[in-house]
Amino acid sequence: MRGIGSRWMYRSWLLAACLIWPLVQGCAPLRGSGDMGVVIERASGSVEVVETTHKTVLSRVEGMGDLSHASLVYSRDGRFGFVFGRDGGLSKVDLLTGQLVGRVMQSGNSIGGAISQDGKLVAVANYEPGGVRIFDAETLRQVADIPAIGANGRASKVVGLEDSTDGRFVFSLFDSDEIWVADVKDPAKPVITKFTKIGSKPYDALISPDGRHYIAGLFGEDGFALLDLWHLEAGVKRILPDYGHGEKRTAVYKMPHLEGWGMTEDLLFLPAMGRHEVLIVERAGWREVGRVPVVGQPVFVMAQPDGRRIWVNFAHPDNGHLQVIDVPTRKVIQSLQPGPAVMHMEFTPRGEHVWVSVRDGDRVEVYDTATFERIATLPATKPSGIFFTSRAHKIGL
Amino acid sequence: MGRTGTRRDGAGFGRRAWIGLGVWMGALAVVSSGWAAGETIPPARQMELFHLLRQDCGSCHGMTLKGGLGPALLPGNLAGKPADLLEDIVYHGLPERAMPPWEGLLTRQEIRWLVERLIKGEVP
Known part of the structure; x- marks a missing residue:
């Protein structure tokens, strides 16, 4: 009888707690944010807050405008996500409460952003009117405005905005062929x-995980531009200047994305522009040491956290495919077809799983990276970018 | 093209059917007003083209067509630009300005139809 009595007592306490606690903070169980993340729903201006331990959707946050091509960075405590919308909106999402807690329309058209090493500043790269605007991460108050007027006198679209060390942001000017380092x-x-x-x-x-090497991809010619942030005096060097061998490239239906990091301990894997190839670069010397033929034009070329394999998705019309390159043998060892329009991949912090957004299938697929088995499917409306909180502690992500 | 949503997604299909009805009615109106290009593009293909426009052209021009790396494609932005010129740009591309040619993926007739929709702002 005492057993029943104590269970009854326990239930009473639980009931009481659940009646009163919601008034205090919503009866959500206390939790950390280290296994959480955000899936962008590009067409509906919303995001899903997810967790990767049980692979579930925790909440849905709406009201963020045009999230096509949206990206996100995290506060240093892994609680808040700063969402960069296409329409110039900068939104701050509280993952723990599933609430939109701040939002500013900071330009007419933006492409992405970065958070400073100390977590105090959020910078946004703009297409219209161009330039970079910087905000206080706490309040979203604007603290700096850097118009990008190039040497040619024209306002330029800004791309490839990355955070480095020493209070610096680095970005490129699409319309005037420049790289700027802003010490803020x-x-x-x-x-x-x-x-x-x-x-x-x-x-x-x-930018490399140590914040030292900034590498910009070039659309107008073959090659990449490399800046060593430890040695600004050495200037920008061109690397892989002739990877296309002057051949006519096939038309590019979607620009590759470089920010995903195809970097392993000693190699860097890069998407070739307008070619069905992934380029392999030796980090010591920055020379091309090989290339891997793939099924289409690569968009994201991303290394698993252990650096053993590289996952690649593709531009239209091959965007239903996903291929995996084995780093030691430099060969494609797996080809998957997750569904129509594979937009993005994100690895769990230690890389045992990869989450894949399938835009036109309205779902996110989760694969085991060791067996390539699909182990879970989550519903999402036109999902694009997937961002886990482990990014909070990585330079350049 | 294999680009549309799967049928087991009930909500998506319902919305498509709804939009499809709209396109049918739009096509009817167009035919009755004497404009012929839409006549021979089946409604299902028209839906695929609108999807392609928002999602794939949208990679550079923005899903809302307000521009991105490529220019905005709203009626106000296209005003004064001859349809033939725009059609040629889509068909052949502008290699110097990152615009790919859609020759081989889209027919001339489909491109003309899309250009007309853009100029008139008739993109669902």
Whole structure:
């Protein structure tokens, strides 16, 4: 009888707690955010807040405008996501409560952003009117405005905005072939170092996980532009200047994205522009050491956290495919067809699973990275980018 | 093209059917007003073309067609630009400006139809 009595007592307490606690903070169980993430629903201006331990959707947050091509960075505590919308909206989402807690329309048309090393500043790259705007991460108050007027006198679209170390952001000017390094240690007085004639039409960029090497992809010519942020005085160098061998490239129906990191300990895997190839670069010396033929034009070329395999998705009309390159043998070892329009992949923090957004299938597929088995499917409305909170602690993500 | 949503998604299909009805009515109106290009593009293909326009052209021009790496494609942005010129640009591309040619993926007739829709702002 005592057993029943104590269970009854327990239930009473639980009932009481659930009646009163909601008044305090919504009866949500206390939890960490390390296994959480966000799936962008590009067509409906909403995001799903997800968790990767049980692979479920926790909440849905709406009201973020045009999220086509949206991306996201995290606060250093992994609680807040800063969502960069296509329409210039910058939104702050609280993952733990599933609430939109801040939003500013900061430009007419933006392409992405970054958060500073100390987590205090959020920077946004803009197409219209161009330039970079910087906001206080706490309040979303604008603290700096950096118009991108190129050496040619024209306002330029800004692409490839990355955070580095030492209070610096780095970005490229699509319309004037430049890379700028903005030192915003004092946000009221940004100090800009400009590099001109870096190569024709930089379209996106990545920064190495140590924040040292900034690499911009070029649309207007073959090759990439490399800047060593430890040695600004050495200037921008061109790498892989002739990967197309002057051949006519096939038409590009979607620009590759570089920010996903195809970087392993000693190699860097890059999408070739307008070619059905992934380029392999040796990080010591930045020379091409090989290339892997793939099924289409690569968009994201992303290394598993263990660096053992590279996952690649593709541009229209091959965007139903996903291929996996084995790093030691440099060969495609797996080809998957997750569904129509594979937009993005994101690895769980230690890489045992990969989440794949299938836009036109209105779903997210989860694969085991060791067996390539599909282990879960989550519904999502026109999903695109997937971003897990483990990004909070990585430079450049 | 294999690009449309799967049928087991009940909500998606319902919405498609709804939009499809709209396109049928739009096509009827167009035919009755004497414009002929839409006549021979089946409604199902018209839906695929609208989807392609928003999702794939949208990669550069924005899903809402307000522009991105490529220029905005709203009626106000296209005003004064001859339809033939726009059609040629879509068909042949502008290699210097990152616009790919759609020759081989779309027919001339489909491109003309899409250009007309863009100029008139008739994109669902």
